[in-house]
Structure formats: C-alpha cells, structure tokens
Amino acid sequence: MANNPSGPDAYSASAGDFRDFGDPGDPGDFGPDAFDDADADDYAAADIKEALGLPDSLPPIRLPSLPELAAQARKAPLPGQLAALAAWIGEDGRAVTDDGDLTRADFAAATSALGVQAADLVFLWEYALAVEWLEFDGAAEDRVMPGETAQSWAADQDETVFDAWSATLAAVLGETLEVTLPEPGLQGLDFQGQPMALAILLFLARREGLSVADFTEILWENSSADLPEREAARARERWVARYGEPARLLLDKLTELAAVRESDDTVRLTPLALAALHEQLVEAGIDIPLLPPTAAELTGAQLLAMAEGVDDDEFEAEADAWVAARGADHGARELLALAAAGGPGERMLAVAAVTRIGAGAGQAWRDNLDVPQLRAYAKAALAGLADGEDVPAGLQPLPADVAWVTTDLLALACDEEYPDPEEIAASLREAVPAGQEAAVFEMMWRAPHPDVLDVLNHIGRYHPDKQVAKAARTAAHKAAGRPAPGGR
Incomplete structure (x- = not known):
C-alpha cells in the first residue's frame, strides 16, 4: 500500500472487501463478525446476501437508462480527478518509491497539476491503485501506469464510463476509512467493511433514507463492537479529535462521487449508486425487478x-x-x-x-x-x-367492517422477526380509542379476516400494557376455537 510522504499512512485494503456484515433487519445489527476468518480474495458476490441475511427478493426499482447514468457519471468530480491523475502519470508512467508511493517531488507536482490539496491526493492515490485507475508496471512494481479503469473511462462509451464509475464507488467504500493508521490505543476500532454495509443499508432504505445522525451512529456502533462501552467512547473521542468525524469524511467523498445526496439532514443514494448496487445485489442472487420506464x-x-x-x-x-x-x-x-x-x-x-x-x-x-x-x-x-x-x-359501517379495517391496520405492525412493542402500542392507539381495546378485540375475533388470529396473538405476546395484552390473548383464544369458514 502506498505511503505518501506528504500524507497520512494508509491501510492495505481491497476496495471490494465485503467484511464484517451482520443482519440488516435492524440498522444496529450490521455486526462485525461475519467474515473474520475469511480471506478477502475468496469473497464472492453471493457472500453479501448470506452475510447480511438479505432476502431472496427486494422491491422493484426504476433506474435511468444507461446513457442517462453515464451522463451523470461524467459530471461527478471525483472520477474526473482520477482521470486527470492517470493522464498526469502518462503513458510512460512514473517511478515510485520502494513503498509504492510517488516521490516527494512528484507528489508536489501532482497536487499542483491537478489543483488539489495534498490530503485529497492521498485519497485519489489510494482509490486509483485500488481499482486500476493506476497499476504497477511489471514484477518490479517500481513504476505506475494508467490502468484498465482509466482506459475504460477514456473510451467514453456509456457502458465503460458506468463501469469505471462503479469501480470507483467500490474504491471509495473500501478505502476511504482505511487510509489513516490509528495511533496506539485506537486499534480496537475497525471500520473495515462498514462503508459497504452502510451503502447496502441505504439501498434497502431508499424510500426513507437515513438521517446523518443515524448514519454516523451505525458506523461508530459497528466499528467499536468489540470494545467495552467506556473504551469505545474514549476511542471515538480520540479518533475524532485527531482525524475528524469518519462518517462526515465518507459522506463527503461519496458526494464528490455523486453517489449520495443530502437533503433535510437525510442521506439517500443517487440513481448512479442505486444502479451500481442493484447490479451487485442481483449478482449476489437477489431478485430486484427493474420497472418499466414510465x-x-x-x-x-x-x-x-x-x-x-x-x-x-x-x-x-x-x-x-x-x-x-x-x-x-x-x-x-x-x-x-x-x-x-x-x-x-x-x-x-x-x-x-x-x-x-x-x-x-x-x-x-x-x-x-x-x-x-x-x-x-x-x-x-x-x-x-x-x-x-x-x-x-x-x-x-357495521362492527364487522370496523373489525376488518382494524385488523388490516394492526397487521402492518406485527413483525414476527423483529417485534417492536412500542410500534404495536402506537398502532393500536391509532386504530382503537383508548379504553375500547377489549371491545374491539371482541369484534375482531368474530370477523372472518384471515390474519385476525395472528394479529391478536402478536398483540397478546408483545403489547407492553398487561391488561391490553391479556384482552388480546382472550380474544385470540376465542378466534382459535371458532369454526373455520365452510365448516372446516
């Protein structure tokens, strides 16, 4: 991995490294242990689905046409800077140090030629090497040359431009939080794989997006999952004091790539990022139908x-x-x-x-x-x-009508995999006037709604009010003893 003398040290991490994913059912469940014993080079696309516990199918999505996506990619600042870096390196390449870095003189010349700050060039260098905007020349690796991704971008075909952009997204997710070597005492923080997990979470939450606060807390919670609470808090404080807020850094780089947009303190993926992640998730075996254009x-x-x-x-x-x-x-x-x-x-x-x-x-x-x-x-x-x-x-409306609509409303809050007592209580308050729960449950169990028994059982098991829960269990018992339609 390159160690630029003018910038911070960096980790050696693959941009396609999908480590440390957990279960996405709850944002806090993106745990750090899924791939601890695996080699990054052995990861296949299907590992994303298995490690994140993703379903076999997700809601359909409408994406812009390839020409539209390519046009958006061409406007993104970050690929343009990487293309400029590859052009500055030139077809003859540039000599690098034994550590695979630019010399001090070339580093200074590159920052001037590209019009970027030294810290920004550190990231560009790592992104470029991670996904072959640049590549080492031959076995000696004492020289870098423009790589395959730079050639794809320069070809300026819609497909090659989108492919180069998608590769750059992988680099930003894989490298951005790995370029700073933590000081002694911060090694317990592990950001590896977490940006990709957050990107998948944003894809799953594309309707609502994530607040910046949630994005930040999920990143910290999972990167410090192996640390005791006090030690994690101290490590976080020291990290931010020395390196800044990692979530802010990641969001800024993704914004430069045109991969996310922030509005009203909410983060959402752009169509470019949705298209790139859609492609990856489909390769992982998840069915995500594409909707017609209109x-x-x-x-x-x-x-x-x-x-x-x-x-x-x-x-x-x-x-x-x-x-x-x-x-x-x-x-x-x-x-x-x-x-x-x-x-x-x-x-x-x-x-x-x-x-x-x-x-x-x-x-x-x-x-x-x-x-x-x-x-x-x-x-x-x-x-x-x-x-x-x-x-x-x-x-x-007759009692049976009230019972049917109430059952429909409450069924939406009954999640067997991730039961939330507060959500159940809130849904019941919205659907049923306070103090009338038992009377409504009595109407519900008599109605022929196919979900009524499941709903009543769910309320009886998880509602935080003991009296309400008991009334639901009583009604569920009656519903269970009722003859099925048709006398079955």
Whole structure:
C-alpha cells in the first residue's frame, strides 16, 4: 500500500472487501463478525446476501437508462480527478518509491497539476491503485501506469464510463476509512467493511433514507463492537479529535462521487449508486425487478410493489399517471381486484390509490360492496363521495367492517422477526380509542379476516400494557376455537 510522504499512512485494503456484515433487519445489527476468518480474495458476490441475511427478493426499482447514468457519471468530480491523475502519470508512467508511493517531488507536482490539496491526493492515490485507475508496471512494481479503469473511462462509451464509475464507488467504500493508521490505543476500532454495509443499508432504505445522525451512529456502533462501552467512547473521542468525524469524511467523498445526496439532514443514494448496487445485489442472487420506464407501462401489481422503494409523493404521482393512462374506472377496478386478493399492505395501498381517483371510481366501489375484503373501504369511500350529504342507507359501517379495517391496520405492525412493542402500542392507539381495546378485540375475533388470529396473538405476546395484552390473548383464544369458514 502506498505511503505518501506528504500524507497520512494508509491501510492495505481491497476496495471490494465485503467484511464484517451482520443482519440488516435492524440498522444496529450490521455486526462485525461475519467474515473474520475469511480471506478477502475468496469473497464472492453471493457472500453479501448470506452475510447480511438479505432476502431472496427486494422491491422493484426504476433506474435511468444507461446513457442517462453515464451522463451523470461524467459530471461527478471525483472520477474526473482520477482521470486527470492517470493522464498526469502518462503513458510512460512514473517511478515510485520502494513503498509504492510517488516521490516527494512528484507528489508536489501532482497536487499542483491537478489543483488539489495534498490530503485529497492521498485519497485519489489510494482509490486509483485500488481499482486500476493506476497499476504497477511489471514484477518490479517500481513504476505506475494508467490502468484498465482509466482506459475504460477514456473510451467514453456509456457502458465503460458506468463501469469505471462503479469501480470507483467500490474504491471509495473500501478505502476511504482505511487510509489513516490509528495511533496506539485506537486499534480496537475497525471500520473495515462498514462503508459497504452502510451503502447496502441505504439501498434497502431508499424510500426513507437515513438521517446523518443515524448514519454516523451505525458506523461508530459497528466499528467499536468489540470494545467495552467506556473504551469505545474514549476511542471515538480520540479518533475524532485527531482525524475528524469518519462518517462526515465518507459522506463527503461519496458526494464528490455523486453517489449520495443530502437533503433535510437525510442521506439517500443517487440513481448512479442505486444502479451500481442493484447490479451487485442481483449478482449476489437477489431478485430486484427493474420497472418499466414510465407509469403507463406498469402493471397494477408492479405499481403496488414499487411503493416500498419510493416516498409517498413519488408513489402518488406514479399512481395518478398510471390511472390516467388506463382511465379512472378501468384503473380503479384493476387496483380493487388486487386489493381483494392481496394482504393488508397491498390492500391499503390500492385503496388509497383508488380513493384519490374520486368520483371516477364510484361505480367500481359500488360493485365491490359485497366483497368482504373491500366492503368496509367501499362504504367509507362512497360515504366520502356523498360530499357532505347524509350517508346513504347501507353505507354505515357495521362492527364487522370496523373489525376488518382494524385488523388490516394492526397487521402492518406485527413483525414476527423483529417485534417492536412500542410500534404495536402506537398502532393500536391509532386504530382503537383508548379504553375500547377489549371491545374491539371482541369484534375482531368474530370477523372472518384471515390474519385476525395472528394479529391478536402478536398483540397478546408483545403489547407492553398487561391488561391490553391479556384482552388480546382472550380474544385470540376465542378466534382459535371458532369454526373455520365452510365448516372446516
């Protein structure tokens, strides 16, 4: 690894090193022990999926076309600087020291030629060597030459530019926090692999993003996981005093690469980074469907599936465009058919999209008043369309309607893998007036909702209020003893 005399020492780390991942179900679960005994050169793409405990499939994603991605990559400052460094090295190459560094004179000349600070050149040098913007010439390794990535960038074809950009992303994630050799007493901090883990977490959280505070705390928590709490706090304080905040450094370098953007203190991946990580995760064996370029080309199922990967405003815009392309009545009927066949999440998304259609969905709602999964929602929608008049006869909600909608709402908070008592309590407060929990549970167990037993059991097991939990368990016991539909 290069040791530039004008900059800090650096670790020898592969830019493609995917060490130290844990379970991504909770941001704090990106643990440091997944690959401790493995050699970095032995890692395969599939290791990402196994080590992070990623599912077999993730929500679909829409990505820009390759020409659009390449155009964005060409505007990123960091690859331009790396290309300039490779051009400065020249086809004849430059001699390096025994440690593989530029000489002092060449280092000073390079900073001047590139118009960068000495500290910035240290990072550029490490990125360049990590992913073959530069490469050593021959067995002697006493000279560096422009490498394959520099040639790909210079070829200026959309595919080669995107490939070079993706390689640079790997370098930034793999090298940025490894270039500073910790002083004695800080060796317990281990940042290796954590930037890539955070990038995958940002991909998973692409709808909400991560706050800068969460991004920072996750990085510190996992890099100091092997240290006692007090020792970790002291190491963090000393590190920041000497080297600065590592999360800020990483975010700044990713911003220079056009891989992340920050807005309202929230970090999100750019389309470039989403495309590069999508490619890598697909290679790891994870199914992440690509959506058609326009809303008009989506199926109804694709429209609902994309909701998990976009924010509310984006989903509403997609849904509106999708309905406009199909016509109000046709679009409403397709979405309501999916709502009836789907689970609570899909049903509530579809209902929300159809409700936005307004009067144009009126006949579709009326035709679904006898569908058990939709009756409660149809009544509410049609009552809303009455526009302040008295609710027409037959649209008043019955106890079974209240029970169905309540079960749908609560089912969304029932996560068996990562149960959260506070989330369950909050969802119940939102769905049921305080003091009426037992009465609503009594209505729920009588309703034919397929998820009611699971929901009641979940509340009974995890709700923090003992009385509420007991009432849910009582109702669950009654639901379990109820004859199944059809007498089964």
